[in-house]
Amino acid sequence: MVSILLFILETLITTVTAQQLCVPYTSSFTFTSGYPAIWTTPTSDVFNTQEFQQVNSSIDWSKVPNIKPHTLVNGVVDKTGYSASDPDCWWSYNQCTSPKAPGLQPDVVLCPEPGTLGLTYDDGPNCSHTVFYDFLKEKNQKATMFFIGSNVAAFPYEAKRALTDGHQVCVHTWSHQPMTTLTNDEALAELYYSRKTIKYVMGVTPLYWRPPFGDVDDRIRAIAQQLNLATIIWNLDSNDWNMVPAGIEQPAQIDDIFQGLVDLGKNGTFANSGAIVLQHELNNGTMSKAIEWYPKIKSAYKHVVPIASCMNVTRPYAESNYTYPSFAEYISKNSSSTLKASYISLIFGVIAIFIAQLFSISIF
Numbered sequence: 001m002v003s004i005l006l007f008i009l010e011t012l013i014t015t016v017t018a019q020q021l022c023v024p025y026t027s028s029f030t031f032t033s034g035y036p037a038i039w040t041t042p043t044s045d046v047f048n049t050q051e052f053q054q055v056n057s058s059i060d061w062s063k064v065p066n067i068k069p070h071t072l073v074n075g076v077v078d079k080t081g082y083s084a085s086d087p088d089c090w091w092s093y094n095q096c097t098s099p100k101a102p103g104l105q106p107d108v109v110l111c112p113e114p115g116t117l118g119l120t121y122d123d124g125p126n127c128s129h130t131v132f133y134d135f136l137k138e139k140n141q142k143a144t145m146f147f148i149g150s151n152v153a154a155f156p157y158e159a160k161r162a163l164t165d166g167h168q169v170c171v172h173t174w175s176h177q178p179m180t181t182l183t184n185d186e187a188l189a190e191l192y193y194s195r196k197t198i199k200y201v202m203g204v205t206p207l208y209w210r211p212p213f214g215d216v217d218d219r220i221r222a223i224a225q226q227l228n229l230a231t232i233i234w235n236l237d238s239n240d241w242n243m244v245p246a247g248i249e250q251p252a253q254i255d256d257i258f259q260g261l262v263d264l265g266k267n268g269t270f271a272n273s274g275a276i277v278l279q280h281e282l283n284n285g286t287m288s289k290a291i292e293w294y295p296k297i298k299s300a301y302k303h304v305v306p307i308a309s310c311m312n313v314t315r316p317y318a319e320s321n322y323t324y325p326s327f328a329e330y331i332s333k334n335s336s337s338t339l340k341a342s343y344i345s346l347i348f349g350v351i352a353i354f355i356a357q358l359f360s361i362s363i364f
């Protein structure tokens with residue numbers, strides 16, 4: 001009985017501590033110069049710096065298709081007047097992922113391993129993600145995190161935890177704009193400064209990025225590719241980003257979508273190749289849904305892994321001293337750790353029952 005009370009007390013303390021951690025730490029990282037203002041599209045303030053001009057001149061602009069930036073209408077990219085033949089492989093128009101301009105790599109849209117789900121969370125790091133990251137750690141589950149540069153600058157210690165916990169960190173731009181609406185300089189700066197922030201805070205240079213809203217075309221792909229950033233999209237969308245209060249869908253509607261993802265994992269849809277699911281670290285609602293549905297998702301798919309592992313990419317960063325587990329390594333480590341954890345739980349369970357019987361204490 002005492003142990004139960006202690007457990008409840010410990011849980012309460014952990015919850016309170018987790019909430020307190022949401023107050024950003026005072027860090028030694030500074031973003032006062034050499035970076036765009038947090039959460040704003042980069043402007044001439046950075047374009048005129050020597051650093052950015054060097055980055056700009058390192059790009060072979062003859063390889064970047066001359067596509068006019070799109071415009072926003074009521075916050076959404078305007079598709080009016082765009083050719084139905086989709087000459088620019090514009091994802092927002094047609095979900096195109098096979099570039100039409102020469103020399104561009106196709107987007108990554110799925111995990112090649114059959115029955116395997118690539119787990120991705122966008123828009124972090126989140127100030128209040130401690131409970132969520134603790135959950136993933138407890139489950140020995142790694143994921144691919146697409147970090148917004150401005151969030152990394154605002155929450156550097158939260159960002160560092162992702163790398164420490166073994167998640168794969170990728171670029172998700174500086175200020176989360178629809179990239180096809182930006183000028184070449186703006187798009188280049190969005191990618192360059194978010195990558196620079198990740199390197200400054202975490203010490204790694206990601207080789208992968210994801211466009212916010214999936215909004216990419218051959219012009220943006222060409223700029224990203226010259227920064228050694230390959231494009232990752234998805235083929236399953238949880239729609240969690242659109243849940244109230246941030247969005248307009250009710251939690252029950254999001255539950256239906258998650259149930260659909262579970263069904264797809266079980267019904268043979270991915271018998272020959274896997275999937276990549278889009279989820280978000282956006283707010284407590286999306287993180288809670290991720291925790292709630294994880295057990296069913298995990299049991300519906302053969303393997304649930306980060307993208308680097310399902311693609312057998314052992315070097316997801318430019319730094320050669322950082323290696324990531326291959327698919328076989330990830331699966332074997334994950335399975336054995338899970339097995340080990342199960343045995344430990346079993347042993348402790350048996351001991352607890354034995355002690356309870358010894359002292360005739362009811363543990364229920």
Ligand SMILES: [Zn+2]
Pocket residue numbers: 122123172176212213
């Ligand atoms: Zn996003």
